[in-house]
Amino acid sequence: MKGWQQYWRQLSLFGLLALVLTGCGRDELSALKPSGPVAAMQFDLMKLSSAIMIGVFIVVMLIFTYVLIRYRKRPGQQGIPKQVEGNHALEILWTVIPFLLLIIMAIPTVTTGFALHKEYPKEEAVQVKVTAHQFWWEFEYPDLGVATAQDLVLPVGKKVQFVLSASDVKHAFWIPALGGKIDTNPGQENKLWLQADKTGIYYGKCAELCGASHALMDFKVEVMEQADFDTWVANMKGVQAKEPVTATSPLAAEGQQIFDKSCLGCHAVAGKGGKMGPNLTNFADRERVAGIKAHTPENLAEWLKDPQKMKPGNKMPNLNLDDKQVKALVEYMETLSVSEKK
């Protein structure tokens, strides 16, 4: 087996190569690029535990490699090796040292563990109620009196206290760049706090198998300056106080008619409508269509024509719209904005 050493060199090289080629993942998504204190604390623990473990691995591999080279049976080797029963000193050594290493890991495990389980009242943190549905996310801000879906909007540098549950099956709420996940259990409430220290968009995922479109149950987190956040809240409330937007063009007006007739039963806009599907008050401001596809009129049209194709197993029925109706509906839905920019 002269290939042993060479093989190990190849393996580590290969691992490194794979890492370099892919980097540490996207800033918006990777747990290796923490953008808030929770993810940073968790990243520190990952680094500590992997450093200790890699140290142990190196020791094991050194002994392993030495043994395999030194004690291979050689041609013509005679005699019987000494039958060693054991060695108390060595055995105590490799019981005590791992134990000490574990204590080094245990201390931050305990302190971080309790720090992450703190609960922050509304004076210290934005309160957000998260409800997971097959296969979309509902976000309510009970103290601010606004509700949205799919795009979670947060102020930068401020703690956010989530209260999480699910309406149907178990899901898990995960924004890797901001921190670890927590399950949303139907019939129970879980708590989690996070904080984003950089403005921008982050990717959120459902991490618990929840049905056919589990893989597509993504959401986005838009982190903005406090002032922008306040404006957003004010706009959302403003829209909710008023009647739904009045259509700006004849095509949009036609779209609004279809929407009021076919969509409002399940989707709320500006305080009116049902809660079966995502709230669409600020739909035009959202990052994605259906949480996954780029927000373009073409993708929205594709979704409206056959929702099951894009996200199998979701609860939206096929409305059997013709191309003209779809076009009108798209035109109208792209006016559902609370942002001045759009």
Added chain:
Amino acid sequence: MSAHASHAPNRSGLWDYLTTVDHKKIAILYLIAGGIFFLAGGLEALLIRLQLMYPELELIGAKTFNELITMHGTTMIFLAVMPIIFALMNAIVPLQIGARDVAFPFVNALGFWLFFFGGVLLNTSWFLGGAPDAGWTSYTTLALNQYSGSGVDFYVLGLQIAGLGTLIGGINFLVTIINMRAPGMTFMRMPMFTWSSFITSGLILFAFPAITVGLVLLMFDRLFGGNFFNPDAGGNVVIWEHLFWIFGHPEVYILILPAFGIISEVVSTFSRKRLFGYSSMVFATALIGFLGFMVWAHHMFTTGLGAIANTLFGLATMLIAVPTGIKIFNWLLTMWGGQIRFPTANLFAVGFIPTFTIGGMTGVMLAVPPADYQYHDSYFVVAHFHYVIVGGLVFGLFAGLYYWWPKMFGKMLNETIGKWNFWTFFIGFHLTFFPQHFLGLMGMPRRVFTYLKDQNLDMGNFISTIGAFGMTIGTILFLINVVVAAKSSKRAPADPWDGRSLEWAIPSPPPEYNFVQTPLVRGLDALWVEKMAGNKGMTPAEPLGDIHMPSPSFLPFLMSLGLFVAGYGFIYHNYVVVVIGMLFTLGCMFTRSVKDDPGYHIHEDELEEKGVKA
């Protein structure tokens, strides 16, 4: 005694195997059935990896994908690796303790047939309206009627039937190892594989009732409108998770401990040294088994159990690293100073050490709850448990199969094909699962049927799929090797590896009665002790005499068949069929109870002949 039939029943071929109660034949049955399920589970894995080869691929639909992952996990754990472990336990443990069979040969056959029919029932779901799709963990409420198809009914019934078989098998091995040891075979002289089988059987005894309770409750929810897990009616979804993992975590050790045993035997034999630190190995194995029952909630760190529970379960989990570390170092020191040979069996055993060490290390990392919130349900976890179950257990099983194949079948597996088998499987394995650690940390949840472009997940997934081909080639090479060995006319010697334990003291394959005379055991590594003393074989502990054998019986097959039929009755809510199936099983049990079965004797003069036929 005179009432006993004096002639061996004359049976051959298929009928022989359908009615056998011989532990060696049952071992072969377990191996064949487990092997077939292993191929099915492997095919499912390959389809999973093909679907994930490129982002947004539309090869397999979302629902089918969920069926594939569910069946892959369930099949591999319950129907592939557990039976193959049972195959080796059946083939080897009675020989290692110098016994003529297990304590309850009839029950042994029953255990096999229950597992077999449970597994077949589960797999027929593919053709009867779709396989279960709620994950191998079947978390509620997803696994309730409202959210999943009838496949989960097959899961609930199939696993209950197969689980009965496993439980029965575990009890049988406990009793066998306690009661059937040859004179002089004290507990602290038992080979490591027998020790690990003993502890694994104990774990089965305590762990399987938990899953059985869970499955019964789930069955009531699904079939009879119970509401144990339905929050809308006051049920609780988290209870299922507890029941599942109170079984599920010990199950991990049920799987890995026998692999530890195999590695201990193989490494020691091929280093020509006794196992370093034997008593600490025994102690470590028992401690792992014990701690294994106290850490189940580490599978539920994100369920929301709170800081105190998570921290305590995390620390308890870390503790398991200590006895596991002891084992790794003991293996290294067993090789230290030895004369290490590298036939395929030892290649797998040696390859096991670094691979399993990586799996153990990520295990410790996962035991840190705050960090686990990031790893949990991501591909990091997928990588971790495949390092443990494939890199640990499957490597161990390959090592055991190459090592004991001559003993089981009387033929040697080809070493050249074996080396190709090892290297393709080993490299393929690391290619498949090493990148998955990083995929998880980079934000890829597990059990996703696809991933979007532009998330930097493409490269890792592509490499992973390429690796899966390597493992496929390795598995095919093993099958080729089996065929080549079966066709070869060369018979394996009794002791091809310069073995140390009792199984190498008797012919390959052993005669029906194993030992002509029960051996006298004079130390750890019983055969090695005799070899060093210059003796040709074991010293007998009894004079030559007639050997009493249990009669073959078709009843275990029929009993299991009755439950199999009743299972379909439950699934299709046809209670006439349920009653017929149940009555049939009860009738078989009644027959078994009232019919006197005296067994038969193999006469002393028949023993003298070589290869006495059953």
